[in-house]
Amino acid sequence: MNAAATRPVDAHLAFDGVKLAILNNRWEAVARKMANTLLRTGRSGVLATARDFSCCIVTADNRLLATAESIPIHVLVGPDMMAKSMCDLHPELKPGDAFLHNSPYHGCSHAADLSILVPVFDENGKHRYTAIVKAHQADIGNSIPTTYYGHAKDVYQEGALIFPAVQVQRDYKDIQDIIRMCKMRIRVPEQWWGDYLGMVGAGRIAEREIHAIGNEFGWDQLAEYGEQWFAYSAERMKDAISKLPRKTATSSSTHDALPGTPKDGVKINATVAVDPTDGFIDIDLTDNIDALELGINVSEACTRTAALIGVFNSIDHNVPRNAGSFGRVRLKLREGGVVGIPQHPTSCSVATTNVADRITNSVQTAIASMDSRFGQAETGALSPATMAVISGKDPRKGRPFVNQIFLGVTAGAGTPTQDSWMTIAHAGNAGMLYIDSIEIMEMAYPIRCYQRRLVTDSEGAGQFTGAPSLMGEYGPAGCEMTINAVSDGTLNQAKGAAGGGKAFGARQYRKRADGSLEELPVVVSVTLAPDERVVSYSCGGGGFGDPKTRAVEKVLNDVREGRIGKDRAREVYGVAVDDVFSLDSAETKKLRAS
C-alpha cells in the first residue's frame, strides 16, 4: 500500500488530490486490461483490426466511472443506461452472473454492438460496480449480411437478435440455450464464438481487478472517492465551460438523401447555449424530423453521446470524461425523432455513424460559430466502400466469409490550432480504428487491393486544413463478392468553419472489366463479378479558418507532397509556387494582399 494510504482517513474524507490521481489511474488500468484482452484475442476484423469496441466500469448506481481509451461513440453515454436496464430487469443479481445486451431501446448504441455486462460484488454480496464490454460484431443475424442495414424499414426487417440485458452466464458458466440461439442465427458462428470468449475474458479480468482494488482500499472508501472523482470532474468541466463565450448558436448538418428520406436529405439541427457563469451547456435536439422507416435513426445512447463528442471536441481535452463532467451538459430530446429517443420497432441499425455524426458536426460547428478559438469544422461522413462489409464464398477455403474491411478512410476536420488528424474516420470514432494491412487482407479473404492514394486538391481548405479524400480500389480474387456500405457525404460534403472551405465528398463506382465506371448510390449494396472492382472515394474533412492565412511554408509543403496543386495553392491559399517548388514571395505577398 502506498505511504499516503497509511495515513488515517477520516470518516468524512477530505479532498485528496494524490489519492484521487492514484485511484483514477487504477480504474483506467482495469479498463485498459479489459481492452487489451479483447483486442489481442478478437477474431472479427471489426474488433481486432478496427478496435470497434469499448471497455468501461460503471458504479452500482449506474454512473460511468472509468473507460479505456475507446471509440467515443461507444462509451460516453450508453453503458450507464445498459447497466441500469440490467438492474431494473434483474433485481436479484448474483456473483457469477453475466448479461448480453444490444437493445437500442434499453441503452445500447445499436444492435451490432453486442455487450457483456458483469456485475461485481463485494465479499458480502453487495453489488458495487458493473464491468461492461461492448464490441461491434462481424454479424448479428440481420436479414442481409451487414451490420449496417440502411434500408431496414423497422427492427423486424433489420432482423438482428435483440438482447435487452439477457442473462448469458450463471455461476460463471454459459447458459447454453443462449449460446445455441446465437450460433443458429449469427453468420460465421465460430468467429462469433471466438469474439464472445474474448469478451467474457475481458469481463472476468475486470472482476478480478476490481476485487483487488476493493480489498486494498475498502469498498465504502472506494465509493466515497468515486464521488470525489465525479465532483472533481464536474469542477474541471465547469472551469472549461467558463472559458467559452456566453452565446447561443444554432447549426445544422445534413445527411444525404436516400430512398425514404426527405428529398433534401436528413437535416439535423442543434441549438447550443453556453452559460459560462454557472458552467452549463444546453443542447436542444428537438427541432428535428420524426423517425424514418429506415435503419439510420439514432438511438438515445448515440444521440446523447454524439452531442457530447461535439462538446468535448471543442473544449480543453484534459477534462475527464465521466458522469461528473457529463452532468454539465444538458440535453433536450424528444421521443419518436430521427435523433432523440426512438421507439420500438424503429430501426437504429446504423445509429453509431451516419446521422449521429451529423449531430456531432452540428454541435462543434455551432460552438465554432460563437468563437473561432473553439469548436471544429465538419468531420467527413462514413462509410465509403473502403469500409464496407464484404461477403461471399472463399474459393480457396470453400467456406463463406463475411467481415467488415477497413482499407482506409480520412475525414478529419480542421481545428482552431491544428490541421486535421487525417485518419479520424468519422466523428464518432476519433481516429481510434486501425487500418487494414493489404497483405493481411489478401491472406485472410479472397480480395485484391489495387490501390490506395490520397486525392490531390480534395482537402477542406483553411488556415488549418481538413483531411483530403482517400481513393481506394479493390475487388474479389477469383469469386463473386457482395459489398454493403451506407455512404453519406456525396451531396453534403464536410463544411468548413470560421472561413474554412468544404472538402471533397464521397463517391463509389463499380469498375467493370472493360474499365468503365458505374456510379453507385448512397446505400451501396452490390455484388461484383470476379472481374469487377470497386473504386471508392472517402469524404475529406472541412477546413478551419481563412485559407489565405495558412502559413506559407505549410502550403509549400502541401504542394511538394502532392496534396494540392499549384493552381489551388494560388487561387485558394494565395501562395505562388514556381516550377522547382520554391516560393515566389513577391507574388504571394501580392496575392494575399488582394
Next chain:
Amino acid sequence: MRFATDTGGTFTDLVVEDDDGNVQMFKASTTPDDPIRGVLDVLQIAADQLGLDRADMLGKGDLFIHGTTRAINAIVTDTAAKTALLTTWGNPEVLVLREGGRIEPFNFTVPYPKPYIPRSLTFEVVERVLYDGTIDIALDEAAAIEIIAQLKVQEVEAVAVSLLWSVVNPIHEKRLGELLAEHLPGVPFTLSHEVNPILREYRRTSAAAIDASLKPLMTAYMETLEARLRDAGFAGRVLVLTSQGGVLDAADVAKQPIHSINSGPSMAPVAGRYFALADVGASDAIVADTGGTTYDVSLIRGGSIPWARDTWIGQPFRGHMTGFPSIDVKSVGAGGGSIASVDAGGLLSVGPRSAGSVPGPVCYGNGGTEPTVTDAALVLGYLNPENFLGGAITLDLEAARHAVETKIAKPLNLSIHDAAAAILDVVTENMVQAIDDITVAQGFDPAQAVLVGGGGAAGFNCVLIARRLGCKELIMPQVGAALSAGGGLISELTNNFRVVAATRTDEFDHEVARSALAELTSRANAFLANTGDQAIDSRMTFSIEGHYPSQVWDIEVPLPQSAIDGEAGVAALEEAFHQTHEKLFAVRDDGSPVEIVGWRVDVAVKIRSGEIGQMHNIAVAQGSENRRCFFRETGVADVPLVSFADMHEDSKISGPAIVESPFTTVVVFPGSEARKVASGSVVIEILGENA
C-alpha cells in the same frame, strides 16, 4: 580488460572490468557535437584514476562494448539521411496512412504524424506479387531505371525498397537491389525482406525506411569509433549493444543500423536478469531504470528477457514504428527531472514533462523554476547537497524548498515536507502504473518478482515502489547508476532470424515446418560460424508465431521441441499454444486448431564466463553518520547514513536510513531492511504485511 560504455542523454558511463574481475565505474558528460569525444573523455578519467596512461590502459583491452543513442537521436532530430522509398504501384501512402490508430481521442492539439519518408521521395514501381508468391505483374525494369535516374537527380543519400508480398517472394526486391547497385553506386539501400521479413507492409516498410536512413550516418560512426579507438591504442574487438539486448560487431551494425536504435536502454533488463539470479536466485524480476526524464521498465519471467514486436520511436501512433522486435522496455515520462504541478482543480500531477538536463531541477541552479522529483528528494533530506554525483554539482536546497512551497504546498494546503512526500507518492504511482501495465495487464502478479532498481535517481522511491507492488525484495546493483553499461559486460552476441511460412495444426504440413526450421537452422549456423574466437557457449531457441483461426494478432510460442515429429509433436505444439494464450488472456479455446504464420530462431553466443566482481571505487568521503530526513512515519528525524563501501554482508540496516555511493542514494524507508550481498549489490527486504 573489458570496457563497456553507454552514451546517454546527460552522461557517458564507463564500466571497466580488469582481468581479475574487479569492476570500476566512471562518468563523464556526454558531448553531443562529437559523442566519441565523450567516450574518450571518460576513458581518460578512468586512466587517470587508475594511474595509467590511457593508451596503455586501452592496450590491455580485449573487448570494447558500446551503447549509443546516436541512431535514435538522428531520427528524433531529423538529421538522418535523405532517403527515398520504392514501393509497389498503388501503395504510395503506406507510410502516410500507417496502420491508423490514435491515442487521446479528444486531444486535437497534436498534429498528424509526417511520413518517415515524404511522398515527394516515394516512387511507385510497376510490379505485383500475390499472397501465394505468384507474380501477377512482372517488374518493369525500364521504368525502375528511370526512377533510379530521378533519385540521382534528387541527390538521394539512401534508398528503402519495400514491395508487397516480398516476404513470400523477394525476387522483385532483389532485382531492384541489383539495379540500384548498378545505376546508383555508392548509395546504400535496404531491402525490406532482408531487414525485417514480416507480414504487414507498413511495419516492414517503416523498418526498411528507418534502416536505410541510418546507413550513411551509422556506417561512418561505427568506422570512426573503431578508428579513433585504434588510434587511442585499443586493439581488441569493438561490439555494439543492440535493441535486442545483445551485442553485434560494429561492422555488422553498420550494415543494419536499425538494430542500434534501442542500444542502451535494452541493456538494463540484461543486467537486471543477471543480478536477480546472482544476488537472490530469482528468475522473475522487474527491472526499472530511472533516468532524468524517463522510467524504463521490463519484466523478466522465468529468466527470459521480454520481447515486443511493435517498437515505436516516440509515442504510439504519433511516432514511427520500427517494425522490428526489440527487448520490451516500456518507457513512461517519470524520472528525477519530472515536473510536479497542481492544476486548476487542485489535482497534483508529476510528469511526463521533465526539466531535462537543461535547465534541470530547480536545485541544480541552472534556471529551473518548477519543482521536480529530485527537488522533492532534496527537500525531504534524502540527498546531500554538497556531494551529489560525487560532488560534481552542489545543490541549492533553499531554491528547491521555495519551489515546492509555492508551487505545490500552498495550493494543496500542505506542509512543505508533506508536499514533497506527495510528489514522491504521485511519481511512485506513475511508475507503479508502468509496471502494472507490463505485469498485471499480462496476468502476472508483481508480488512474485524481485524489483531491480537502476539509474541515478532510482533510490529516491524504489522502496516505495516495491512496497506498493508487494515485492518482498529489492536489489540495487553496485553498477546500478550505469545499469546499461553494466549490462554490456554480461551481454551475449545475439541475433534472430525469421521465416514466413503458413500451416495449421489440423492440416499440418510437415514439409513446410521442416523446411522453415531447416532454413532457420542454417542461417543460425552461419551466424555462429562467424562469431570469432571469444565464443564460450551458444544456444538456439525456436518459436512460432500464430493465432486461433480468424484471430488477427499473433502470439509467440516457444516450440516444445526443436523438431515437430508426427501427430504427438503437433499436439504438443497445440497445447503449448493453448497454455500461452490462457496465460496471457485468461481464456483458451480448447479443440480449436492453431494457425501458424511465422517461425523464428533466436541465437545467443556467450562471450564471458564467471561473475562480475565487486565495484572498487565506491567509497564516500563522509562527514557525518546521520542525515536529517523527513518520513511520514517519523516526521523530521536524524537517520543513519551508511556508505555502500562500509556495508558488510552480515550487517543489516533497518529503515529509516540512507545508503549512499558517489553515484547514487538509496532511501531505506521505515519498514524495510538493507543488506549487502556477495556481488556488492544492496538487497532491501520489505517487511510487514504489505510485502
